[in-house]
Amino acid sequence: MKKRISESTIHRLSLYYRALSLLEKENVVTVSSKELAKREKLTPAQVRKDLSFFGSFGTRGLGYQVAELRSRMSHILGINRDWRVALIGIGNIGSALVSYKEFARQGFHIVKLFDNDQRKIGSNHKGIVVSDIKDLEKELKEDNIEIVIVAVPATVAQYIVDDVVAAGVKAILNFAPINLRVPPEVCLRNENMSMELEYLSFAVVNNHTPKKVI
Amino acid sequence: MKKRISESTIHRLSLYYRALSLLEKENVVTVSSKELAKREKLTPAQVRKDLSFFGSFGTRGLGYQVAELRSRMSHILGINRDWRVALIGIGNIGSALVSYKEFARQGFHIVKLFDNDQRKIGSNHKGIVVSDIKDLEKELKEDNIEIVIVAVPATVAQYIVDDVVAAGVKAILNFAPINLRVPPEVCLRNENMSMELEYLSFAVVNNHTPKKVI
Protein backbone atom coordinates (compact mmCIF):
# COMPACT_ATOMS: atom_id res chain seq x y z
CA MET A 1 0.00 0.00 0.00
CA LYS A 2 1.69 3.21 -1.19
CA LYS A 3 -0.41 6.13 -0.03
CA ARG A 4 -1.53 6.71 3.52
CA ILE A 5 -5.24 6.02 3.87
CA SER A 6 -7.01 8.77 5.77
CA GLU A 7 -9.13 8.19 8.81
CA SER A 8 -12.14 9.59 6.96
CA THR A 9 -11.70 7.16 4.11
CA ILE A 10 -11.61 4.21 6.52
CA HIS A 11 -14.78 5.42 8.19
CA ARG A 12 -16.46 5.74 4.83
CA LEU A 13 -15.49 2.17 3.96
CA SER A 14 -17.77 1.13 6.80
CA LEU A 15 -20.54 3.21 5.30
CA TYR A 16 -20.05 1.61 1.89
CA TYR A 17 -20.07 -1.81 3.48
CA ARG A 18 -23.30 -1.00 5.27
CA ALA A 19 -24.99 0.37 2.16
CA LEU A 20 -23.86 -2.61 0.10
CA SER A 21 -25.18 -5.06 2.68
CA LEU A 22 -28.54 -3.35 2.45
CA LEU A 23 -28.49 -3.31 -1.35
CA GLU A 24 -27.69 -7.01 -1.39
CA LYS A 25 -30.64 -7.67 0.89
CA GLU A 26 -32.79 -5.70 -1.58
CA ASN A 27 -31.50 -8.00 -4.34
CA VAL A 28 -29.91 -5.13 -6.20
CA VAL A 29 -27.16 -6.51 -8.45
CA THR A 30 -25.38 -3.42 -9.70
CA VAL A 31 -24.81 -0.01 -8.14
CA SER A 32 -23.24 3.22 -9.36
CA SER A 33 -21.04 5.53 -7.33
CA LYS A 34 -23.86 8.03 -7.63
CA GLU A 35 -26.41 5.76 -5.96
CA LEU A 36 -23.94 4.61 -3.31
CA ALA A 37 -23.12 8.24 -2.56
CA LYS A 38 -26.77 9.17 -2.28
CA ARG A 39 -27.43 6.37 0.19
CA GLU A 40 -24.75 7.61 2.57
CA LYS A 41 -24.95 11.35 1.95
CA LEU A 42 -21.62 11.57 0.13
CA THR A 43 -20.52 12.60 -3.37
CA PRO A 44 -19.96 10.18 -6.27
CA ALA A 45 -16.40 11.43 -6.74
CA GLN A 46 -15.67 10.75 -3.09
CA VAL A 47 -16.90 7.20 -3.40
CA ARG A 48 -14.80 6.52 -6.49
CA LYS A 49 -11.70 8.14 -5.02
CA ASP A 50 -12.01 6.15 -1.79
CA LEU A 51 -12.43 2.87 -3.62
CA SER A 52 -9.57 3.70 -6.00
CA PHE A 53 -7.11 3.60 -3.08
CA PHE A 54 -7.70 -0.12 -2.88
CA GLY A 55 -8.16 -1.11 -6.52
CA SER A 56 -10.44 -0.89 -9.53
CA PHE A 57 -13.60 -2.66 -8.56
CA GLY A 58 -16.07 -1.22 -11.05
CA THR A 59 -16.96 -1.46 -14.72
CA ARG A 60 -17.06 1.73 -16.76
CA GLY A 61 -20.49 2.48 -18.06
CA LEU A 62 -22.04 0.03 -15.62
CA GLY A 63 -21.03 0.55 -12.03
CA TYR A 64 -20.12 -1.94 -9.31
CA GLN A 65 -21.34 -5.47 -8.68
CA VAL A 66 -23.01 -5.21 -5.29
CA ALA A 67 -22.07 -8.66 -4.00
CA GLU A 68 -18.51 -8.47 -5.23
CA LEU A 69 -17.85 -4.97 -3.90
CA ARG A 70 -19.36 -5.90 -0.56
CA SER A 71 -17.06 -8.89 -0.31
CA ARG A 72 -14.06 -6.75 -1.25
CA MET A 73 -14.98 -4.18 1.37
CA SER A 74 -15.30 -6.86 4.03
CA HIS A 75 -11.82 -8.12 3.17
CA ILE A 76 -10.32 -4.64 3.28
CA LEU A 77 -12.03 -3.87 6.58
CA GLY A 78 -10.94 -7.23 7.94
CA ILE A 79 -14.49 -8.29 8.75
CA ASN A 80 -14.52 -11.32 6.42
CA ARG A 81 -13.65 -13.31 9.54
CA ASP A 82 -14.67 -13.56 13.18
CA TRP A 83 -12.93 -11.55 15.89
CA ARG A 84 -12.57 -12.62 19.50
CA VAL A 85 -13.19 -9.59 21.65
CA ALA A 86 -12.76 -9.14 25.40
CA LEU A 87 -14.86 -6.67 27.35
CA ILE A 88 -13.46 -5.16 30.53
CA GLY A 89 -15.85 -3.61 33.02
CA ILE A 90 -19.36 -5.04 33.43
CA GLY A 91 -20.96 -1.85 34.64
CA ASN A 92 -23.61 0.21 33.06
CA ILE A 93 -22.21 0.49 29.55
CA GLY A 94 -20.40 -2.84 29.65
CA SER A 95 -23.58 -4.80 30.36
CA ALA A 96 -25.32 -3.17 27.42
CA LEU A 97 -22.45 -4.03 25.10
CA VAL A 98 -22.51 -7.72 26.04
CA SER A 99 -26.05 -7.92 24.68
CA TYR A 100 -25.49 -5.58 21.74
CA LYS A 101 -26.38 -7.78 18.78
CA GLU A 102 -24.88 -5.51 16.14
CA PHE A 103 -21.37 -6.51 17.20
CA ALA A 104 -21.89 -10.24 16.64
CA ARG A 105 -23.67 -9.49 13.37
CA GLN A 106 -20.43 -7.88 12.11
CA GLY A 107 -18.34 -10.78 13.36
CA PHE A 108 -17.17 -9.20 16.62
CA HIS A 109 -17.78 -11.83 19.29
CA ILE A 110 -17.38 -10.90 22.91
CA VAL A 111 -15.93 -14.10 24.34
CA LYS A 112 -14.36 -12.86 27.55
CA LEU A 113 -15.56 -10.60 30.37
CA PHE A 114 -13.53 -9.04 33.18
CA ASP A 115 -14.44 -7.11 36.29
CA ASN A 116 -12.90 -6.32 39.67
CA ASP A 117 -16.15 -6.62 41.65
CA GLN A 118 -16.19 -9.86 43.69
CA ARG A 119 -19.98 -10.06 43.32
CA LYS A 120 -19.65 -10.07 39.54
CA ILE A 121 -16.63 -12.37 39.20
CA GLY A 122 -17.80 -15.90 38.44
CA SER A 123 -21.29 -14.78 37.48
CA ASN A 124 -22.71 -15.55 34.09
CA HIS A 125 -23.54 -12.91 31.47
CA LYS A 126 -25.06 -14.18 28.25
CA GLY A 127 -23.23 -17.46 28.70
CA ILE A 128 -19.86 -15.97 29.58
CA VAL A 129 -18.38 -16.30 33.05
CA VAL A 130 -16.88 -13.06 34.34
CA SER A 131 -13.13 -13.35 35.07
CA ASP A 132 -11.17 -11.56 37.76
CA ILE A 133 -9.42 -8.47 36.45
CA LYS A 134 -6.31 -9.72 38.29
CA ASP A 135 -5.90 -12.41 35.65
CA LEU A 136 -6.34 -9.94 32.79
CA GLU A 137 -2.92 -10.15 31.17
CA LYS A 138 -2.63 -13.93 31.59
CA GLU A 139 -6.09 -14.71 30.21
CA LEU A 140 -5.89 -12.26 27.30
CA LYS A 141 -2.66 -13.98 26.24
CA GLU A 142 -4.04 -17.50 26.72
CA ASP A 143 -7.13 -16.70 24.72
CA ASN A 144 -5.31 -14.86 21.96
CA ILE A 145 -7.62 -11.87 22.21
CA GLU A 146 -6.91 -9.25 19.54
CA ILE A 147 -9.46 -6.57 20.32
CA VAL A 148 -10.41 -5.28 23.75
CA ILE A 149 -13.26 -2.99 24.79
CA VAL A 150 -12.55 -0.93 27.88
CA ALA A 151 -15.66 0.14 29.82
CA VAL A 152 -14.19 0.91 33.24
CA PRO A 153 -14.14 4.18 35.23
CA ALA A 154 -11.69 6.80 33.95
CA THR A 155 -9.71 6.64 37.17
CA VAL A 156 -8.50 3.09 36.54
CA ALA A 157 -8.57 2.97 32.74
CA GLN A 158 -4.84 3.66 32.28
CA TYR A 159 -3.79 0.79 34.59
CA ILE A 160 -6.11 -1.58 32.78
CA VAL A 161 -4.86 -0.48 29.39
CA ASP A 162 -1.24 -0.93 30.48
CA ASP A 163 -2.05 -4.57 31.24
CA VAL A 164 -3.93 -4.97 27.98
CA VAL A 165 -0.95 -3.62 26.05
CA ALA A 166 1.41 -5.89 28.00
CA ALA A 167 -0.73 -8.83 26.89
CA GLY A 168 0.07 -7.95 23.28
CA VAL A 169 -3.37 -6.68 22.28
CA LYS A 170 -3.14 -4.40 19.24
CA ALA A 171 -6.57 -2.74 19.19
CA ILE A 172 -8.53 -1.05 21.96
CA LEU A 173 -11.94 0.57 21.99
CA ASN A 174 -12.12 2.86 25.00
CA PHE A 175 -15.32 4.20 26.57
CA ALA A 176 -13.65 5.94 29.52
CA PRO A 177 -13.54 9.72 29.12
CA ILE A 178 -9.78 10.03 29.44
CA ASN A 179 -6.78 10.33 27.14
CA LEU A 180 -4.98 6.99 27.36
CA ARG A 181 -1.30 6.40 26.65
CA VAL A 182 -0.56 3.44 24.38
CA PRO A 183 2.55 2.58 22.35
CA PRO A 184 2.45 3.56 18.66
CA GLU A 185 1.85 0.02 17.42
CA VAL A 186 -1.43 -0.21 19.35
CA CYS A 187 -4.53 1.25 17.71
CA LEU A 188 -6.73 3.08 20.19
CA ARG A 189 -10.19 4.46 19.44
CA ASN A 190 -12.20 6.48 21.89
CA GLU A 191 -15.96 6.37 22.15
CA ASN A 192 -16.99 9.42 24.11
CA MET A 193 -20.73 9.83 24.18
CA SER A 194 -20.67 13.00 26.28
CA MET A 195 -18.51 14.61 23.62
CA GLU A 196 -21.19 13.94 21.03
CA LEU A 197 -23.81 15.62 23.21
CA GLU A 198 -21.44 18.53 23.71
CA TYR A 199 -21.16 18.82 19.95
CA LEU A 200 -24.95 19.01 19.73
CA SER A 201 -25.09 21.55 22.51
CA PHE A 202 -22.50 23.66 20.67
CA ALA A 203 -24.51 23.35 17.48
CA VAL A 204 -27.75 24.48 19.12
CA VAL A 205 -26.19 27.39 20.99
CA ASN A 206 -24.11 28.62 18.04
CA ASN A 207 -26.66 27.83 15.38
CA HIS A 208 -24.02 25.72 13.72
CA THR A 209 -24.84 23.10 11.12
CA PRO A 210 -22.10 20.65 10.27
CA LYS A 211 -21.08 20.26 6.65
CA LYS A 212 -21.04 16.51 6.81
CA VAL A 213 -21.84 13.85 9.35
CA ILE A 214 -19.50 10.91 9.50
CA MET B 1 -18.63 34.67 14.07
CA LYS B 2 -16.78 35.14 10.78
CA LYS B 3 -14.95 31.95 9.96
CA ARG B 4 -16.56 28.55 9.78
CA ILE B 5 -15.51 26.44 12.75
CA SER B 6 -14.46 22.96 11.73
CA GLU B 7 -15.90 19.80 13.18
CA SER B 8 -12.45 18.83 14.48
CA THR B 9 -12.06 22.10 16.31
CA ILE B 10 -15.40 21.63 18.04
CA HIS B 11 -14.42 18.15 19.12
CA ARG B 12 -11.17 19.44 20.48
CA LEU B 13 -13.04 22.07 22.50
CA SER B 14 -14.53 19.15 24.42
CA LEU B 15 -11.04 17.81 25.01
CA TYR B 16 -9.83 21.17 26.29
CA TYR B 17 -12.83 21.42 28.55
CA ARG B 18 -12.14 17.96 29.93
CA ALA B 19 -8.44 18.66 30.50
CA LEU B 20 -9.23 21.98 32.17
CA SER B 21 -11.80 20.38 34.47
CA LEU B 22 -9.11 17.92 35.57
CA LEU B 23 -6.51 20.66 36.02
CA GLU B 24 -8.94 22.65 38.13
CA LYS B 25 -9.54 19.61 40.32
CA GLU B 26 -5.75 19.34 40.69
CA ASN B 27 -5.72 22.97 41.85
CA VAL B 28 -3.54 24.04 38.95
CA VAL B 29 -4.04 27.77 38.39
CA THR B 30 -2.25 28.40 35.11
CA VAL B 31 -1.66 26.23 32.05
CA SER B 32 0.28 26.68 28.81
CA SER B 33 -0.84 25.56 25.38
CA LYS B 34 2.08 23.13 25.54
CA GLU B 35 0.82 21.41 28.69
CA LEU B 36 -2.78 21.42 27.48
CA ALA B 37 -1.64 19.87 24.21
CA LYS B 38 0.37 17.20 25.99
CA ARG B 39 -2.60 16.21 28.13
CA GLU B 40 -4.78 15.57 25.09
CA LYS B 41 -2.14 14.38 22.62
CA LEU B 42 -2.31 17.47 20.41
CA THR B 43 0.17 20.17 19.40
CA PRO B 44 0.56 23.53 21.15
CA ALA B 45 -0.03 25.40 17.87
CA GLN B 46 -3.27 23.49 17.37
CA VAL B 47 -4.49 24.45 20.82
CA ARG B 48 -3.67 28.13 20.30
CA LYS B 49 -5.21 28.21 16.84
CA ASP B 50 -8.43 26.54 18.03
CA LEU B 51 -8.81 28.96 20.92
CA SER B 52 -8.01 31.94 18.70
CA PHE B 53 -11.20 31.32 16.70
CA PHE B 54 -13.16 32.35 19.77
CA GLY B 55 -11.01 35.08 21.29
CA SER B 56 -7.75 35.83 23.08
CA PHE B 57 -7.98 34.04 26.38
CA GLY B 58 -4.32 33.80 27.37
CA THR B 59 -1.52 35.98 28.64
CA ARG B 60 1.73 36.09 26.66
CA GLY B 61 4.62 34.73 28.63
CA LEU B 62 2.28 33.08 31.13
CA GLY B 63 -0.39 30.91 29.60
CA TYR B 64 -4.08 30.54 30.40
CA GLN B 65 -5.94 30.84 33.70
CA VAL B 66 -7.38 27.36 34.18
CA ALA B 67 -10.63 28.37 35.86
CA GLU B 68 -11.30 31.22 33.46
CA LEU B 69 -10.57 29.23 30.32
CA ARG B 70 -12.70 26.35 31.54
CA SER B 71 -15.60 28.70 32.12
CA ARG B 72 -15.12 30.21 28.65
CA MET B 73 -15.07 26.77 27.08
CA SER B 74 -18.25 25.78 28.85
CA HIS B 75 -19.97 28.88 27.51
CA ILE B 76 -18.77 28.25 23.97
CA LEU B 77 -19.84 24.61 24.13
CA GLY B 78 -23.16 25.62 25.63
CA ILE B 79 -22.69 23.43 28.69
CA ASN B 80 -22.80 26.27 31.21
CA ARG B 81 -26.45 25.35 31.62
CA ASP B 82 -28.61 22.25 31.96
CA TRP B 83 -30.14 20.51 28.99
CA ARG B 84 -33.37 18.54 29.00
CA VAL B 85 -32.86 15.42 26.93
CA ALA B 86 -35.34 12.80 25.78
CA LEU B 87 -34.31 9.21 25.16
CA ILE B 88 -36.25 7.12 22.68
CA GLY B 89 -35.96 3.35 22.85
CA ILE B 90 -35.48 1.65 26.23
CA GLY B 91 -33.75 -1.43 24.87
CA ASN B 92 -30.29 -2.62 25.43
CA ILE B 93 -28.36 0.58 24.75
CA GLY B 94 -31.15 2.88 25.89
CA SER B 95 -31.31 1.36 29.38
CA ALA B 96 -27.57 1.82 29.79
CA LEU B 97 -27.79 5.46 28.76
CA VAL B 98 -30.51 6.22 31.34
CA SER B 99 -28.07 5.27 34.07
CA TYR B 100 -24.99 6.78 32.44
CA LYS B 101 -23.79 9.26 35.04
CA GLU B 102 -21.38 11.08 32.75
CA PHE B 103 -24.30 12.74 30.93
CA ALA B 104 -25.80 14.32 34.04
CA ARG B 105 -22.32 15.36 35.16
CA GLN B 106 -22.03 17.45 31.98
CA GLY B 107 -25.49 18.92 32.46
CA PHE B 108 -27.36 16.61 30.08
CA HIS B 109 -30.39 15.41 32.00
CA ILE B 110 -32.53 12.68 30.56
CA VAL B 111 -35.99 13.76 31.65
CA LYS B 112 -38.20 11.86 29.24
CA LEU B 113 -38.29 8.24 28.05
CA PHE B 114 -40.23 6.75 25.15
CA ASP B 115 -40.84 3.21 23.94
CA ASN B 116 -43.40 1.35 21.86
CA ASP B 117 -43.43 -1.78 24.02
CA GLN B 118 -46.65 -1.99 26.08
CA ARG B 119 -44.76 -3.80 28.84
CA LYS B 120 -42.36 -0.89 29.18
CA ILE B 121 -44.82 1.98 28.80
CA GLY B 122 -45.78 3.29 32.26
CA SER B 123 -42.89 1.54 33.96
CA ASN B 124 -40.35 3.47 35.96
CA HIS B 125 -36.69 3.83 34.98
CA LYS B 126 -34.51 5.79 37.40
CA GLY B 127 -37.52 7.81 38.44
CA ILE B 128 -38.82 8.49 34.95
CA VAL B 129 -42.06 6.97 33.69
CA VAL B 130 -41.79 5.61 30.15
CA SER B 131 -44.16 7.33 27.72
CA ASP B 132 -45.89 5.82 24.70
CA ILE B 133 -44.03 6.51 21.48
CA LYS B 134 -47.42 7.45 20.00
CA ASP B 135 -47.34 10.66 22.03
CA LEU B 136 -43.79 11.47 20.95
CA GLU B 137 -44.37 14.66 18.99
CA LYS B 138 -46.93 16.02 21.43
CA GLU B 139 -44.86 15.38 24.55
CA LEU B 140 -41.59 16.61 23.07
CA LYS B 141 -43.30 19.88 22.25
CA GLU B 142 -45.01 20.16 25.65
CA ASP B 143 -41.77 19.52 27.48
CA ASN B 144 -39.68 21.82 25.31
CA ILE B 145 -37.08 19.13 24.68
CA GLU B 146 -34.10 20.40 22.69
CA ILE B 147 -31.93 17.29 22.41
CA VAL B 148 -33.11 13.77 21.63
CA ILE B 149 -31.19 10.49 21.80
CA VAL B 150 -32.46 7.83 19.40
CA ALA B 151 -31.74 4.25 20.48
CA VAL B 152 -34.31 2.32 18.45
CA PRO B 153 -33.84 -0.39 15.79
CA ALA B 154 -32.57 0.87 12.41
CA THR B 155 -35.81 -0.25 10.73
CA VAL B 156 -37.94 2.31 12.55
CA ALA B 157 -35.38 5.05 13.20
CA GLN B 158 -36.39 7.22 10.23
CA TYR B 159 -40.08 7.31 11.24
CA ILE B 160 -39.13 8.26 14.80
CA VAL B 161 -36.75 10.96 13.61
CA ASP B 162 -39.42 12.42 11.33
CA ASP B 163 -41.64 12.87 14.38
CA VAL B 164 -38.77 14.29 16.39
CA VAL B 165 -38.08 16.84 13.66
CA ALA B 166 -41.77 17.68 13.42
CA ALA B 167 -41.70 18.45 17.14
CA GLY B 168 -39.11 21.13 16.47
CA VAL B 169 -36.12 19.40 18.05
CA LYS B 170 -32.86 20.81 16.66
CA ALA B 171 -30.32 18.22 17.84
CA ILE B 172 -30.34 14.43 17.57
CA LEU B 173 -27.86 11.81 18.73
CA ASN B 174 -28.55 8.63 16.79
CA PHE B 175 -27.39 5.14 17.78
CA ALA B 176 -29.17 3.27 14.97
CA PRO B 177 -26.78 2.11 12.24
CA ILE B 178 -28.56 3.89 9.40
CA ASN B 179 -28.20 7.12 7.46
CA LEU B 180 -31.06 9.34 8.61
CA ARG B 181 -32.60 12.17 6.61
CA VAL B 182 -33.07 15.41 8.55
CA PRO B 183 -33.61 18.98 7.33
CA PRO B 184 -30.49 21.17 7.22
CA GLU B 185 -31.36 23.15 10.34
CA VAL B 186 -31.33 19.99 12.48
CA CYS B 187 -27.96 18.82 13.78
CA LEU B 188 -27.61 15.05 13.62
CA ARG B 189 -24.72 13.07 15.10
CA ASN B 190 -24.33 9.35 14.68
CA GLU B 191 -22.82 7.08 17.30
CA ASN B 192 -21.97 3.87 15.53
CA MET B 193 -20.07 1.51 17.77
CA SER B 194 -19.72 -1.21 15.17
CA MET B 195 -17.97 1.27 12.90
CA GLU B 196 -15.37 1.87 15.57
CA LEU B 197 -14.69 -1.85 15.86
CA GLU B 198 -14.46 -2.03 12.08
CA TYR B 199 -11.87 0.72 12.21
CA LEU B 200 -9.87 -1.36 14.68
CA SER B 201 -10.25 -4.46 12.58
CA PHE B 202 -8.99 -2.51 9.55
CA ALA B 203 -6.05 -1.24 11.58
CA VAL B 204 -5.04 -4.70 12.76
CA VAL B 205 -5.38 -6.33 9.36
CA ASN B 206 -3.62 -3.53 7.47
CA ASN B 207 -1.08 -2.74 10.14
CA HIS B 208 -2.38 0.79 10.10
CA THR B 209 -1.72 3.22 12.92
CA PRO B 210 -3.79 6.37 12.92
CA LYS B 211 -2.01 9.70 13.04
CA LYS B 212 -4.28 11.11 15.66
CA VAL B 213 -7.16 9.91 17.76
CA ILE B 214 -10.01 12.32 18.26
Place this chain on the structure above:
DNA sequence: GAATGTGAAGGTTTTCACAGCA
Protein backbone atom coordinates in the same frame (compact mmCIF):
# COMPACT_ATOMS: atom_id res chain seq x y z
C1' DG C 1 -24.50 6.72 -23.70
C1' DA C 2 -23.12 5.73 -19.17
C1' DA C 3 -20.18 5.51 -15.47
C1' DT C 4 -15.41 4.48 -13.76
C1' DG C 5 -10.66 5.89 -12.49
C1' DT C 6 -7.62 9.59 -11.79
C1' DG C 7 -4.47 13.62 -12.40
C1' DA C 8 -5.06 18.36 -11.40
C1' DA C 9 -7.47 22.08 -9.09
C1' DG C 10 -9.53 23.84 -5.28
C1' DG C 11 -10.51 24.04 -0.48
C1' DT C 12 -9.68 23.11 4.26
C1' DT C 13 -6.89 22.02 8.26
C1' DT C 14 -2.57 21.77 10.49
C1' DT C 15 1.95 23.27 11.35
C1' DC C 16 5.51 26.67 11.22
C1' DA C 17 7.75 30.55 12.73
C1' DC C 18 7.96 34.83 14.54
C1' DA C 19 6.24 39.46 16.05
C1' DG C 20 4.42 41.11 20.17
C1' DC C 21 3.55 41.39 24.86
C1' DA C 22 3.75 40.25 30.11
Place this chain on the structure above:
DNA sequence: TGCTGTGAAAACCTTCACATTC
Protein backbone atom coordinates in the same frame (compact mmCIF):
# COMPACT_ATOMS: atom_id res chain seq x y z
C1' DT D 1 12.78 35.17 29.01
C1' DG D 2 8.51 32.68 28.06
C1' DC D 3 4.45 31.97 25.86
C1' DT D 4 0.48 33.75 23.14
C1' DG D 5 -1.75 35.03 18.81
C1' DT D 6 -1.54 34.77 13.98
C1' DG D 7 -0.28 35.39 9.05
C1' DA D 8 2.04 32.35 5.81
C1' DA D 9 3.47 27.78 4.35
C1' DA D 10 2.79 23.07 4.18
C1' DA D 11 0.06 19.08 4.35
C1' DC D 12 -3.99 17.02 3.66
C1' DC D 13 -8.61 16.06 1.77
C1' DT D 14 -12.34 16.77 -1.51
C1' DT D 15 -14.13 18.01 -5.83
C1' DC D 16 -13.70 18.71 -10.71
C1' DA D 17 -13.44 17.31 -15.19
C1' DC D 18 -12.28 14.36 -18.63
C1' DA D 19 -9.96 10.45 -20.96
C1' DT D 20 -11.15 5.81 -20.92
C1' DT D 21 -13.73 1.73 -21.11
C1' DC D 22 -17.86 -1.12 -21.45
